Amino acid sequence: MNPSVPPSAAEYGGDEVSAIVLDPGFSTTRAGFAGEDTPKSLIPTYYGKYSHEGQEKLIFGDDIFVTPRPGLSIHNPMGRDGIVEDWDMAEKVWEYSFTSRLTGAKPGNPFQNGLNDVPEGEMPTEMEGVESDEKPLADSPLLMTECGWNPTKAREKTIEIAMEKWGTPAFYLARNGVLAAFASGKASALVIDIGASSISVTPVHDGMILKRGVQHSPLGGDYISSQIRALFKSNNPQPITITPHYLISSKTAVDAGQPPQVNYKTYPPEKAPDASYRTLLEERTLSEFKECVVQVWPGPSKLLSPGPNGVSNEEVARSSPGRPFEFPDGYNQIFGVDRYRVVESLFDVKAAIPDPDSPFPAPTPAQTVPELIKNALNGVDVDIRPHLLANVVITGASSLLHGFTDRLNQELMQTYPGPRVRISAAGNTAERRFGSWIGGSILASLGTFHQMWISKKEYEEHGPNIVEKRCK
């Protein structure tokens, strides 16, 4: 090519628009373009509310973790069971998740984007029939995920928002269990999703969920946090209080187990953030604690049961070296057997640390992971049980707890000694955390999926109930 010769005029004509995949969870909301390997946008589902100069303001995204605002309180539009409670806010949070990083604010007038030459002296005329205020998703199809037990009403409301508020040209609602199975390359699987607010077991057969087998319980990551809090309360030599970083102005190094020496920051009462803000930030410290300290007792038997050679498992655990952790205020301690205790109740309710103040009632045996799996399998046809057991998919961020997969494998082998049990868990942290999003990304970018979309026209013709017929 000769550098002094201009290239021919633009030949690009087509519009390759990739769909947006939105995976709303209780703790985080994931959004990104179909075909990519991780969601571009990851925001907390929590949002902040405060008033400033008489106006109520909302903040979304990671910003809530960084700078506190006067009187800031934290809310979550989702219920603990994974079903939306506050639709108005859910819409706003979700909308933020894709407008902030993906679609941007509303696109401007095409005449002013610098790409369209307006002939001299000719003012662009208002085009008739073109909506003046464009909707945020006017040119992107949207694939959303939902939990397996989402009620019809909620599903209809979801498509209503997508179609009417966001103006998406095409929509689909997929079960997150199915998508997680797709993400690990399976059309049939037993999907065990350990989320923040709940854990769920979803049998998937040929890309369809087996509704009768779907099980869920509230023993998710937040429950583990509540167990850790209970542990801190009963800690020796003194109970541990978590003071988030925003309340600390400086700290001094202290030896392990020594009371912290710290200068606190004080906010005047009318400006101090709400207790819910503190809880949210304490949760950040707790998730660091889970990452660095907490460990699942590897089995094969339960932590509280006697071990193979007469010594109780707890004794063995006690003798193993602990792991240190330092709190934001400088207090640090080594955690020994306790770091196993806090998660043990996911498998054995007897090990739950009692805490009368906890928002979580003491777990029942039916809520533990092995029981959920058992019930899920009992809910499906006996013929496909071995197939499901050979394809157990583990997903969800809380499944990243150290040793979780090993323990689950042990439990399954004990419960189902006959059939071949095979667990597949992604080794990559992102793949584990965003399993259902990734499945959605795969699904929406498949050529064959195109016929599955519910188009705007179909929606207008049949109303929101079409989602029940089309998204099974």
Place this chain on the structure above:
Amino acid sequence: MPPFKDEHVLIIAPGSQVTLAQLGLPESFTPARFRFPTRMFPAEKKGEYEPYRIRERRQEVTSSTNGPDASKPDVEMKDAEPAPPPAEPTPATDSAPEKPENTEQDAKTESAEGQEANGEAKPDTAPVTQEIFYEEDITSDEGAIHPIVNGRILDWPCFFALLTHVHNTLSPPFHTPIMLISEPVWSARDRETITQFVFEKFKTPAFCMMDSALAVCYGYGTSTATVIDVGKDKVDVTAVTDFLVNEHGRGIALDGCGGDYMTQRLSELLGPKGFTWEMCEQLKRSNITEMLPPGTPLPGTAATARQGANVNNAEGKPTGEPEDGSKGDAAARGTNGTAGENGEDEDEGVLDVAAIVSGNTSEFLANREKEKSTKKGPADQGAKPLRLPNSKKEKATFQFEEYVRLQPENDAATNGPNRFIRQTRDIEVGVERFLTATLKQKMGDRLSSGILEDIATQIHHTILAVPEAKRSELWDSLIVVGNGSKIKGFTQSLVSTITQKFVLSPSGTIFTSELPSNFSTPLPTGGTNTPAPSGQPGPMHHPGGHGVNPLLVAATHSNTPAAMPSMDPLTHSHHRSSQTPTTVKTVKPPEYFPEWKEQSSSNAPGASGANGPAGAGGPGGPGSHTGGHGMEEAVFLGAQVASKVVFVLDQGISKGFMSRVEYNENGPSAIHEYSM
């Protein structure tokens, strides 16, 4: 496609304040050759933009004996503006103002005027005719549109006009690949829009859009780093691991944490003493403004007074002693304040200008303060100890430069375009200059704890969002860039703020984190918990182990007790990492780019950034090459390194850029597959 050549690569790095640009990659990479202020002025015609402010001046042409000579500029502008002062408004989007026709027209206008004036045969009562002149107003930002605010593109037509202006000014040949540095805050759709614009307007054969944080990593030659980009009014904090930008948890356009914060703080402190915004801005840029490490006593105040950051409580009331003290001081000194200084050395100022213009600017300015203190010291303050480091001096002076409109010498001058002279005068400030990072009184609705703590919190949040295995490395490789971080001591203060707030105390955690976590020291006694005898090698040899309970060492050195086959691939791939940070370090800038070591010492309005009304880096002029930009603009160094790699060495084999063919096939959304 023929290979791309070094000299054809066009690099553009838009920012909220300045847009850096350069055509061609030099042998040794240099700071950006062109610096365009990121602002445009609305043109006559709606929807079009001018790079300079054009002012309409109605002039009454009456009988006058002045020939055309009288309206010739008698004072050359001290600024490197190449464009002729009176210029017709030019169609903004596709012509640069220095087009020859303008000058012609300009000349015509003038000669017409001249003719009229000369050949006037009218009596004094001749009807007064009004003529409209257009002139460029270089000293004013009034009416400017800043298309990028806090990194966000708010005004697209204006932004595109700016890109076009940059492109036209550099006028690259057709076979020019374009490298554009993208702001983190741009959404996917923003990037697509820009891609479409670049391909369709500039007809570029190849285009690469690179994330600014990644560019910084290229500039520093490191694959993993935490990049803290301190801009005009925002901060971006990005964790880059193995040349991959971590989008999750990224601190994007953190409001109110940029350079403007510091100016605002200065303005708050000094405003009551008559400091204007521009003065504070220049004071901030001057070499006497510094951030002292936390805990350093301020000079001249009681030894107990500390730098405000840690003393101030969160209420937003600056209760720190230093301020009150200094205010009192200032009141007491009275005549030393600015009021006394105002208009003091007018003549001197003019002389200075001459010196600056003729001599070596930076050298001159560097010597300036010394001179000043020698000159003024005895006069104003008696025997003030000389040659103290700045941080020990209670008061210091900086040179304030401003444009002053020349007083018309005669009537004729009023008819000509306004002329300005750059004038300097010295202003003395007290310890306020050390308080730039302290808590502002007006923080809006944020319960901020001062700029440094807010940034530190963001860094903590960003690193915490990255998988554990990489965190420690990220803490050990901070890179602070951006012109907002130019203040002396900024990086050190930030690091010490982090240390104070987040670094773990060594007592509990140092043992595990200092060892690579998959390198477990075997327990000497085979798994039981007998403490290791102190004479044995093993845990006690650990550098952190001295004088610490060996039990503790043993405990923290080993990994999981169970040696059973693990199902969890995570357990296999890497062992658990411990809590971070145990240390915080910054990355050393590379030393093989000599041009990047220079530091600017000038705070002249045009010298750094484009905030100065002059708008440094006028189009095409030789003077627009402003040196003196160091590694704060590492993003541009990285852009050059990446351009070299992507366009010249790799030639597209690794899909580093999007070619025109690919654009034609896949459209703008394909940019996400190429963007770096």
